[in-house]
Amino acid sequence: MSRKEGQFALAISAYNKGQFTSLKAACTRYDAPYSTTYDRVKGAIPQRDFRPRNQKLTDLEESALIQWMLSMEAKGLPVRKDSIRQMTDLLLEKRTGVGRIIVGKCWVDNFIKRHDSLRTKYTRKYDYKRAKCEDPTIIRDWFRLVHNIVAKYGIL
Structure with missing residues (x-):
């Protein structure tokens, strides 16, 4: 949750609990824009959560793309x-x-912004x-040497 979303949530929560007599007072206290907070109270969806009808990928495809990206990074x-x-284009082509x-020039940037x-x-x-230095054979040999020295001299 972003800082602004937290401010909206705090202002709405305080207003609903009766800590403030008006929504405007709660917004002033929590430094949240009144018009946006009012819209949220009336049921408006945050812009980043809004799913357009002409969305390129399905929710399942988006989650698969995210999993692929995170696994590659790991x-x-x-x-x-x-x-x-390229992966997005491939998913669209297959479906x-x-x-x-x-996909458009800014699609990837907007996709990254949409997902925390x-x-x-x-x-x-x-x-x-x-x-x-990260060669597994070199590392394995070093640990083997340490193990032999520990065994030879009885080091705990």
């Missing part, structure tokens, strides 16, 4: 925006059976010396 392979766009459907679990990051170059 493996140390950050996903670039062009890769997200519709129509030729290449291309996603963040953009800058990638760093991976140092060759560092990568060489």
Whole structure:
């Protein structure tokens, strides 16, 4: 929940509990814009939660795309925006059976903004010396040496 959403929620909650005589007073206290808070009380949906009818991906496809992105990041392979766009185009092509459907230029940025679990990051170059030190055979040999020394000298 963003800071603004929290302000709206606090103002509405305080007003509903009767801590303030008017919604305007609650909005002033919690520094929340009155018109937006009033709209929320009347049932308006936050803009970021609004699902347009012409939405490109289904909810299931969006969650699959998010899982793919997070799994790639967990493996140390950050996903670039062009890769997200290509994967989205592939999902659309598979679902519709129509030729290449291309998402818009700002679609990926808006997709990332819509989902709290996603963040953009800058990638760093991976140092060759560092990568060489992370070689599993070198690490395994080092631990084997430590194990032998512990066994040889009876170190606990």
